[in-house]
Amino acid sequence: xxxxxxxxxxxxxxxxxxxxxxxxxxxxxxxxxxxxxxxxxxxxxxxxxxxxxxxxxxxxxxxxxxxxxxxxxxxxxxxxxxxxxxxxxxxxxxxxxxxxxxxxxxxxxxxxxxxxxxxxxxxxxxxxxxxxxxxxxxxxxxxxxxxxxxxxxxxxxxxxxxxxxxxxxxxxxxxxxxxxxxxxxxxxxxxxxxxxxxxxxxxxxxxxxxxxxxxxxxxxxxxxxxxxxxxxxxxxxxxxxxxxxxxxxxxxxxxxxxxxxxxxxxxxxxxxxxxxxxxxxxxxxxxxxxxxxxxxxxxxxxxxxxxxxxxxxxxxxxxxxxxxxxxxxxxxxxxxxxxxxxxxxxxxxxxxxxxxxxxxxxxxxxxxxx
Amino acid sequence: xxxxxxxxxxxxxxxxxxxxxxxxxxxxxxxxxxxxxxxxxxxxxxxxxxxxxxxxxxxxxxxxxxxxxxxxxxxxxxxxxxxxxxxxxxxxxxxxxxxxxxxxxxxxxxxxxxxxxxxxxxxxxxxxxxxxxxxxxxxxxxxxxxxxxxxxxxxxxxxxxxxxxxxxxxxxxxxxxxxxxxxxxxxxxxxxxxxxxxxxxxxxxxxxxxxxxxxxxxxxxxxxxxxxxxxxxxxxxxxxxxxxxxxxxxxxxxxxxxxxxxxxxxxxxxxxxxxxxxxxxxxxxxxxxxxxxxxxxxxxxxxxxxxxxxxxxxxxxxxxxxxxxxxxxxxxxxxxxxxxxxxxxxxxxxxxxxxxxxxxxxxxxxxxxx
Numbered sequence: 001x002x003x004x005x006x007x008x009x010x011x012x013x014x015x016x017x018x019x020x021x022x023x024x025x026x027x028x029x030x031x032x033x034x035x036x037x038x039x040x041x042x043x044x045x046x047x048x049x050x051x052x053x054x055x056x057x058x059x060x061x062x063x064x065x066x067x068x069x070x071x072x073x074x075x076x077x078x079x080x081x082x083x084x085x086x087x088x089x090x091x092x093x094x095x096x097x098x099x100x101x102x103x104x105x106x107x108x109x110x111x112x113x114x115x116x117x118x119x120x121x122x123x124x125x126x127x128x129x130x131x132x133x134x135x136x137x138x139x140x141x142x143x144x145x146x147x148x149x150x151x152x153x154x155x156x157x158x159x160x161x162x163x164x165x166x167x168x169x170x171x172x173x174x175x176x177x178x179x180x181x182x183x184x185x186x187x188x189x190x191x192x193x194x195x196x197x198x199x200x201x202x203x204x205x206x207x208x209x210x211x212x213x214x215x216x217x218x219x220x221x222x223x224x225x226x227x228x229x230x231x232x233x234x235x236x237x238x239x240x241x242x243x244x245x246x247x248x249x250x251x252x253x254x255x256x257x258x259x260x261x262x263x264x265x266x267x268x269x270x271x272x273x274x275x276x277x278x279x280x281x282x283x284x285x286x287x288x289x290x291x292x293x294x295x296x297x298x299x300x301x302x303x304x305x306x307x308x309x310x311x312x313x314x315x316x317x318x319x320x321x322x323x324x325x326x327x328x329x330x331x332x333x334x335x336x337x338x339x340x341x342x343x344x345x346x347x348x349x350x351x352x353x354x355x356x357x358x359x360x361x362x363x364x365x366x367x368x369x370x
Numbered sequence: 371x372x373x374x375x376x377x378x379x380x381x382x383x384x385x386x387x388x389x390x391x392x393x394x395x396x397x398x399x400x401x402x403x404x405x406x407x408x409x410x411x412x413x414x415x416x417x418x419x420x421x422x423x424x425x426x427x428x429x430x431x432x433x434x435x436x437x438x439x440x441x442x443x444x445x446x447x448x449x450x451x452x453x454x455x456x457x458x459x460x461x462x463x464x465x466x467x468x469x470x471x472x473x474x475x476x477x478x479x480x481x482x483x484x485x486x487x488x489x490x491x492x493x494x495x496x497x498x499x500x501x502x503x504x505x506x507x508x509x510x511x512x513x514x515x516x517x518x519x520x521x522x523x524x525x526x527x528x529x530x531x532x533x534x535x536x537x538x539x540x541x542x543x544x545x546x547x548x549x550x551x552x553x554x555x556x557x558x559x560x561x562x563x564x565x566x567x568x569x570x571x572x573x574x575x576x577x578x579x580x581x582x583x584x585x586x587x588x589x590x591x592x593x594x595x596x597x598x599x600x601x602x603x604x605x606x607x608x609x610x611x612x613x614x615x616x617x618x619x620x621x622x623x624x625x626x627x628x629x630x631x632x633x634x635x636x637x638x639x640x641x642x643x644x645x646x647x648x649x650x651x652x653x654x655x656x657x658x659x660x661x662x663x664x665x666x667x668x669x670x671x672x673x674x675x676x677x678x679x680x681x682x683x684x685x686x687x688x689x690x691x692x693x694x695x696x697x698x699x700x701x702x703x704x705x706x707x708x709x710x711x712x713x714x715x716x717x718x719x720x721x722x723x724x725x726x727x728x729x730x731x732x733x734x735x736x737x738x739x740x
Contacts, residue, residue: 217591217595217596217622218588218591218592218596218626218629218633221587221588221595222587222588225587226587226588248635251635252585252587252633252635255632255633255634255635255637256587256588256633258632258637259588259629259630259632259633260629262625262628262629262632263588263622263625263626263629264625265618265621265622265625266649266650266653267625267628267646267649269641269646269649271639272643273642273643276637276639279636279637279639280636283636
């Protein structure tokens with residue numbers, strides 16, 4: 001049962017859980033900053049166990065809007081992304097009983113916010129999904145609210161593989177659509193999220209995208225030629241459960257994104273030497289007679305997300321456990337993946353740097369927490 | 371006076387000195403592996419004090435061809451680049467007095483061979499230039515011999531800025547041409563070569579180029595659109611002594627090359643974290659009110675070459691001397707640059723890693739050593 005904050009008695013509430021998503025065809029560059037429209041399509045799936053859980057409270061008992069994330073109050077004043085989302089929500093519910101209500105959000109994430117994982121995308125997806133419940137919004141409105149908060153948040157709203165279609169720009173358009181057989185294919189996969197420490201201060205995605213749009217020659221070509229090709233290939237790979245093509249496109253897409261970053265001026269460098277060691281480790285894993293059985297992908301940060309089929313989980317964990325340059329510390333909340341972890345061998349890894357690895361299944365959709 | 375090796379009495383000899391060059395518009399990708407034709411044009415200048423000095427001996431007193439580089443005998447058998455160059459040289463001088471002579475080469479480089487600098491390009495340029503002297507070859511023949519040994523070697527054969535034109539593919543074509551006012555502009559510049567240690571084992575340029583040609587989407591676009599635009603811009607910048615445009619294109623070209631490398635599968639990563647720290651240091655230097663007064667460029671390795679006008683030498687050295695993450699140890703053979711080094715301040719840099727920096731003027735051509 002939800003405990004309302006002190007002084008709040010009359011309220012409409014919803015508590016929701018929404019996972020963060022990882023893109024296999026990458027979003028990099030905005031066509032419209034204000035409306036948060038992307039320059040190109042992207043394709044993603046959710047990482048089930050990396051989620052934001054948010055309670056949304058609409059009440060006239062509060063004096064002002066408020067957002068608390070992992071017990072820390074966030075600024076919600078003009079110019080913040082929260083204010084932008086709340087203003088649009090109020091436009092959507094104008095004329096209803098709740099039009100005068102204040103909005104309170106209490107949110108927690110199941111993963112470290114400062115680990116360079118996309119916590120704000122999951123957070124805004126949860127806020128949008130929760131506002132949709134309390135405000136009785138339709139799917140297109142919820143998706144648009146999520147996108148306003150953090151572009152890629154809109155991809156967290158559906159189970160399976162989802163396709164964010166950049167050609168759908170109207171306010172009532174359905175711009176996030178499920179990929180055919182995306183739930184079935186996702187159910188055969190898992191992800192290993194490698195939390196890699198980043199000593200260098202990096203440029204945030206929004207600022208980085210802007211720089212690439214302004215200075216990179218390759219971004220234009222990527223948007224016009226590379227991404228449409230990759231979107232077709234990966235949708236076909238998902239719908240036919242063709243892991244090899246899925247992995248090939250996923251790795252090329254990650255490389256393509258970081259190549260565009262490097263082609264910017266000043267260049268954007270999100271990968272560090274550990275990231276490249278991870279890339280090499282995956283290519284080595286794929287060079288065995290078993291063939292291409294894993295794929296890496298990196299967002300705007302050094303953390304690797306490695307995708308593989310559940311049937312290859314033990315082999316992948318053994319491979320990383322044997323690497324001589326780090327001690328990988330695996331953890332998971334998933335019962336099936338917990339069993340797989342039993343293969344971990346004891347190694348003389350005492351002196352090596354530790355890298356935390358979160359194992360999770362993929363493709364779960366958002367849910368209302370009862 | 372040249373001392374001939376023991377047993378060699380009847381010989382034709384030449385001793386030459388040829389500097390290594392650094393490209394500002396980069397060569398990456400071969401159109402023809404056998405003839406060493408490039409996929410795209412490139413533009414470079416020589417680094418005066420980083421040179422190979424080679425003595426070429428044609429003699430019938432020797433039993434076999436031989437090459438000694440920095441006192442180490444090199445393999446010259448079938449399949450080596452030396453054998454390829456010597457065979458082509460013999461075809462060129464067929465029917466002359468020297469057609470039956472063996473070829474001996476004794477070469478030294480003025481810089482460390484294993485520092486990841488382009489020692490083989492300077493070496494092959496010197497061999498080709500020396501063979502041209504003893505074999506009385508024309509310029510096109512010398513350039514073709516140099517290219518056969520190491521593609522970019524052909525760019526070392528002229529003073530000032532040179533343009534390697536990929537459209538000139540005939541055997542008698544002049545494919546390396548001076549850039550208008552290139553000697554004048556070069557005379558206003560100097561280069562700082564930062565010798566950065568590379569812990570990672572990298573893929574050699576030839577193999578790396580092949581991988582990019584086979585797998586990178588961006589390489590095609592680079593060859594067709596980006597490079598022609600950059601060649602025009604940089605030729606114009608050189609001929610009008612427009613340092614700002616020269617620097618802008620130089621940095622974009624370096625980034626573009628490394629972006630193509632990253633867009634390859636598996637990705638090629640030649641820059642390390644020190645390289646990126648160097649890139650940031652140059653952008654910081656260019657962010658002062660003095661404006662864009664330096665440019666970095668990186669070949670297929672972590673070493674930065676920073677170009678600047680001689681009038682900014684003191685300011686550049688001061689800037690690097692003050693950086694808190696390394697102790698830069700400057701050295702130069704050039705009298706004018708030696709004076710500039712007096713500005714180096716004593717710093718508490720005792721515990722920092724040392725980075726060796728070679729200062730040199732640019733644009734000197736090859737020469738016969740008397």
